[in-house]
Amino acid sequence: MTLEFYISGNTVVKNINLTLNTNSNEFKFYTSLRIHHEQWDDEKRRPKNIYFKKYKKLNNKLDCIKKELGLYVSKKETQRKEINQKALSKVIHKITLQNKMSLPENTLLFFMHSYISDRKDFICYSTYKRYKVFYNLIQRFEGYLMGYLAIEDINMEFVKKFMIFGKKEKYSENTIYRTIHFVKTILNFVEKKGLRTSVREINIKREKQQKVIVSLSEKEIHKINNAKLPEELKIARDWLIISCYTGQRFSDFMKFSICKTLNFNGIKCIRFTQQKTKKEITLPLHPNVVNIINRNGNSFPKPLNISTYNAQIKLIAKIAGINSVLNARIRIGHRAQPFIMEKWQTLTSHIGRRSFATNFYGKIPTPLLLHATGHSSEQMFLEYINVYDSERITSLYNYFHTIHHNM
Numbered sequence: 001m002t003l004e005f006y007i008s009g010n011t012v013v014k015n016i017n018l019t020l021n022t023n024s025n026e027f028k029f030y031t032s033l034r035i036h037h038e039q040w041d042d043e044k045r046r047p048k049n050i051y052f053k054k055y056k057k058l059n060n061k062l063d064c065i066k067k068e069l070g071l072y073v074s075k076k077e078t079q080r081k082e083i084n085q086k087a088l089s090k091v092i093h094k095i096t097l098q099n100k101m102s103l104p105e106n107t108l109l110f111f112m113h114s115y116i117s118d119r120k121d122f123i124c125y126s127t128y129k130r131y132k133v134f135y136n137l138i139q140r141f142e143g144y145l146m147g148y149l150a151i152e153d154i155n156m157e158f159v160k161k162f163m164i165f166g167k168k169e170k171y172s173e174n175t176i177y178r179t180i181h182f183v184k185t186i187l188n189f190v191e192k193k194g195l196r197t198s199v200r201e202i203n204i205k206r207e208k209q210q211k212v213i214v215s216l217s218e219k220e221i222h223k224i225n226n227a228k229l230p231e232e233l234k235i236a237r238d239w240l241i242i243s244c245y246t247g248q249r250f251s252d253f254m255k256f257s258i259c260k261t262l263n264f265n266g267i268k269c270i271r272f273t274q275q276k277t278k279k280e281i282t283l284p285l286h287p288n289v290v291n292i293i294n295r296n297g298n299s300f301p302k303p304l305n306i307s308t309y310n311a312q313i314k315l316i317a318k319i320a321g322i323n324s325v326l327n328a329r330i331r332i333g334h335r336a337q338p339f340i341m342e343k344w345q346t347l348t349s350h351i352g353r354r355s356f357a358t359n360f361y362g363k364i365p366t367p368l369l370l371h372a373t374g375h376s377s378e379q380m381f382l383e384y385i386n387v388y389d390s391e392r393i394t395s396l397y398n399y400f401h402t403i404h405h406n407m
Helices: 053-079 085-097 108-122 125-145 156-168 173-191 218-226 231-246 287-295 306-319 351-360 366-373 390-405
Strands: 002-008 013-021 026-036 261-264 267-273 280-284 325-332 335-342
Touching: 002 053, 013 053, 026 053, 026 085, 053 085, 053 125, 108 125, 108 173, 125 156, 125 173, 156 173, 218 231, 218 306, 218 351, 231 287, 231 306, 231 351, 261 280, 267 390, 280 366, 280 390, 287 390, 351 366, 366 390
Parallel strands: none
Antiparallel strands: 002 013, 013 026, 261 267, 267 280, 325 335
């Protein structure tokens, strides 16, 4: 069976129609779905931007039509019964009118939806978004296959086909492998419900690739700190310096305020709960951060939104001469692609966290750094760390000062 969508009409907004070829017949159908002709991808037979909300919904309908017609034709061919054009038209019409697509029970998407829904209130928003990315990717894969994936279909053959699909759609290797591992998580979830799966057969190993980690050295941070900047960039520079000496994510450091600071045995600290991990952190402030607070009249700089911050720190680094050439991957549209570029072009809101980890690793004991950043890579070890441990806070503060005065 093959199915192709195409657009027709004399106006700029055109109707989406389709041709269905089975082993014995060809059927043509007209739908009420419409799209501006400039937004249609003639090669892929779908909207050009399937991530834009409006066209994402439209593409989901097209995928659903593929799956439902595939299911109907397969059933009729198995039963050796005639394929009825009127019945197919009804299926298409029903889907075009639906706002929400129903999920057949015991399919992979059914259990993925159940798993995500069960955990929605107990996971951070970024994790929820990541799960939804996996869900949407499997949804598009089903459209590519023109059929629903039952739990018994999830095996090594599924993995091979999914990897071919992922490469064809130019998804990153990281996205492809993480999706497969999430599918394995769903199979374990299904097994706990008493259903048998092929989870033990799915054994994939990914060759480790050398990942380029971009960070700012102490000398580069010093250059940024001393660069002559226009007034409108000074707030972003202060936040960049703060992030490099606190090691926190944008969602956390941009919410720093003087009311979150405290004096701990004569040491100026900040206490906050990380948005992503929900961990409470008590962090001694590096002398460079204290200097910024003092310079701002005993307060943190004015908060910035992430798009403004990302744009401005690139400009700041460019002015400061952070222009060494390196290989990096940047996102173009919805795909990350490799480029050779100057370092200032690669800066994003996460640069401070990476710089903190890179610059202090080997100079400060790793457990203290884990305590500062809230990383959980040494999960068992972190269970023994007390956020209010005065010895750790004092030790980290002393290391900050020693390194700062020896520069």
